[in-house]
Amino acid sequence: MKKKLLALVLTVAMTIIGVKQVTTGPSTFDKLLELAVAADVAYDLEEEWAPKTQAELHNFIIAVLYQFAEEGFIGDPHYPTGLRSMEYGVYRSSISGTYSPTEDVVGLNIRYFTDPSWMLQDWLATLIHELVHAQGFMNEAQTETLAQETIASMANLGFPGMRKVLLDNIRRDAIGAAYYIARYGGTFSSNTSEAGGLFTRCIGCPSKWNTDEAKMAQLQVVRESVYTPEELRRSDARLRYWNTGDRGNNYPYVLDAYVVRPMAGVTEAACREGNLLGEQYVRIIRRLNEGRPVGPYKMDDFAYVLRDLGWSC
Numbered sequence: 465m466k467k468k469l470l471a472l473v474l475t476v477a478m479t480i481i482g483v484k485q486v487t488t489g490p491s492t493f494d495k496l497l498e499l500a501v502a503a504d505v506a507y508d509l510e511e512e513w514a515p516k517t518q519a520e521l522h523n524f525i526i527a528v529l530y531q532f533a534e535e536g537f538i539g540d541p542h543y544p545t546g547l548r549s550m551e552y553g554v555y556r557s558s559i560s561g562t563y564s565p566t567e568d569v570v571g572l573n574i575r576y577f578t579d580p581s582w583m584l585q586d587w588l589a590t591l592i593h594e595l596v597h598a599q600g601f602m603n604e605a606q607t608e609t610l611a612q613e614t615i616a617s618m619a620n621l622g623f624p625g626m627r628k629v630l631l632d633n634i635r636r637d638a639i640g641a642a643y644y645i646a647r648y649g650g651t652f653s654s655n656t657s658e659a660g661g662l663f664t665r666c667i668g669c670p671s672k673w674n675t676d677e678a679k680m681a682q683l684q685v686v687r688e689s690v691y692t693p694e695e696l697r698r699s700d701a702r703l704r705y706w707n708t709g710d711r712g713n714n715y716p717y718v719l720d721a722y723v724v725r726p727m728a729g730v731t732e733a734a735c736r737e738g739n740l741l742g743e744q745y746v747r748i749i750r751r752l753n754e755g756r757p758v759g760p761y762k763m764d765d766f767a768y769v770l771r772d773l774g775w776s777c
Contacts, residue, residue, distance in 0.1 A: 492645070492652050493642055493645050493646070493652075493679060493682075495775070495776070496638045496639075496641050496642040496645075496652070497638070497639075497642055497682065497683065497686045498774070499634065499635075499638040499770075499773060499774075499775055500634075500635045500636075500638035500639045500642070500686055500690050501635075501686060501689065501690060502773040502774050502775075503631045503632075503634040503635035503638065503773055504631075504635045504689075504690040506627075506631050506772075506773065507628060507631035507632055507635060510625075510627050510628035510631060511624075511625070511628065512586075512625055512628055513624035513625025513626075513628075514586075514587075514588060514625065521547075524588075525543065525547075525591075525595065526543075527618070527623065528591075528592055528595055528614065528618070529541035529542070529543060529595065531614050531617055531618055532595075532596070532599060532610075532614060534617070535610075535613060535614060535617060535761075535762075536761070536762070537596075537599065537601075537610050537614075537761070538599045538600075541599065542598055542599055542600075544563070544568050544569060544570050544595070544598040545567070545568040545569060546567065546568065546569040546570070547569070547570045547571075547572070547591075548569055548570070548571050548572070549571070549572055549573070549574040549576070549577055549578075550562065550571035550572065550573060550574060551574055552573060556573065556575060557705055558705075558706075558711070559573060560572070560573050560576075560587075560590045561573060561587075561590040561591065561593065561594045562594065563594045563597035563598050568598070570591070570594040570595065570597075570598060571594070572587055572590060572591060572594070573587075573590075576590075581698070584694075586628075586629050586632060588625070588626075588629050589611065589615060589629050589632075589633055592611045592614055592615060593607055593608060593611040595611075596610050596611050596614070604721040604722060605654075605720075605721045605722070605725035605726055605729075608721075608722055608725075608726040609725070609726040609729045609730060609741070609761075609763075610761070612630070612633060612726055612730060612766060613730065613761070613762075613763050613765060613766050615629055615630045615633065616630055616763075616765035616766040616768070616769050617765040619765075619769065620765050620768060620769070630769060634769070634773070635690055637723050637726070637727045638727065639683070639686065639687060639690065640719055640723040640724075640727075641719075641723055641724050641727050641728070642679075642683050642686075643683060643719070644716065644719045644720070644723065644724050645676075645679065646675070646676050646679035646680045646682075646683050647673065647675055647680065648673045648674070648675070648716050649673060649674030649675070649676065650716065650719075650720070650724065652724060652727075652728050653724075653725075653728050654725050654726075654728040654729035654732055654741070673716075687699065706718070729741055729763070730763045730766045730767070730770070731770065731775065733762075733763035733766070733767060734763065734766065734767035734770045734771070734775060734777070735777030738760075738762065738764075739762050739763050739764040739766075739767040740760045740761065740762055740763070741760065741761045741762075741763060
């Protein structure tokens with residue numbers, strides 16, 4: 465019944481906001497917009513959860529670490545020496561969290577806990593991302609991909625709040641990847657030579673970015689549908705921040721590493737037999753993480769959620 469209701473709501477929502485339904489098969493851009501809407505509909509039905517005590521936080525970290533092991537990403541999990549809230553100074557708006565290998569300390573931006581403009585955001589996904597780093601994985605795209613599969617696994621197992629965290633990530637990352645395509649003419653791919661190569665000639669020359677105004681307009685309609693007014697204002701403010709000065713030249717790379725390649729990797733895996741990350745992606749992982757387990761990594765739990773949301777191959 466819940467799936468039928470979700471499908472009905474999604475169909476109505478897509479009709480209202482004007483996302484085209486075509487029998488010949490939607491483009492990747494259209495599919496990302498549809499995914500954002502579907503994830504948002506499901507997101508609104510889920511309840512939030514976050515650790516409220518040190519004991520709950522400790523138990524949560526233990527659960528995450530052993531989930532890494534169950535997914536086959538690591539052998540024995542490593543519990544970092546410390547977890548701190550961190551002041552990032554002039555980078556306070558661009559860094560969500562960090563892991564220091566020399567100190568073996570995970571840091572979370574203190575604004576998650578002290579700044580009203582950040583306190584409404586989820587910080588559990590950032591924590592999980594940094595805990596992946598603490599296992600020895602340093603490449604950002606790889607780390608985010610493994611973090612998302614871990615969140616999906618915990619969500620499917622019924623861990624409190626994890627499905628809402630996952631759906632929030634999916635709706636925001638689908639919109640981010642669609643922005644990457646529309647604003648920069650980027651390629652939605654887990655292959656770095658395809659996704660990142662577009663910008664090697666355009667550092668410092670944003671006038672050469674191939675912006676598709678029609679896609680930007682279509683994206684804006686979906687953003688206004690998916691985000692609450694408060695979320696939309698914050699998202700617009702964040703876009704203005706990232707498109708200011710040198711940050712504007714760096715933002716395509718940020719999207720590429722943290723959004724596009726992870727999202728492309730898991731959606732490609734969802735359409736592949738065994739839900740395995742592609743060999744090209746595995747080669748990237750192997751090259752950048754000598755001595756770490758290299759898979760083949762299964763994205764089966766994320767694939768399960770994508771199918772539940774109606775993602776088509």
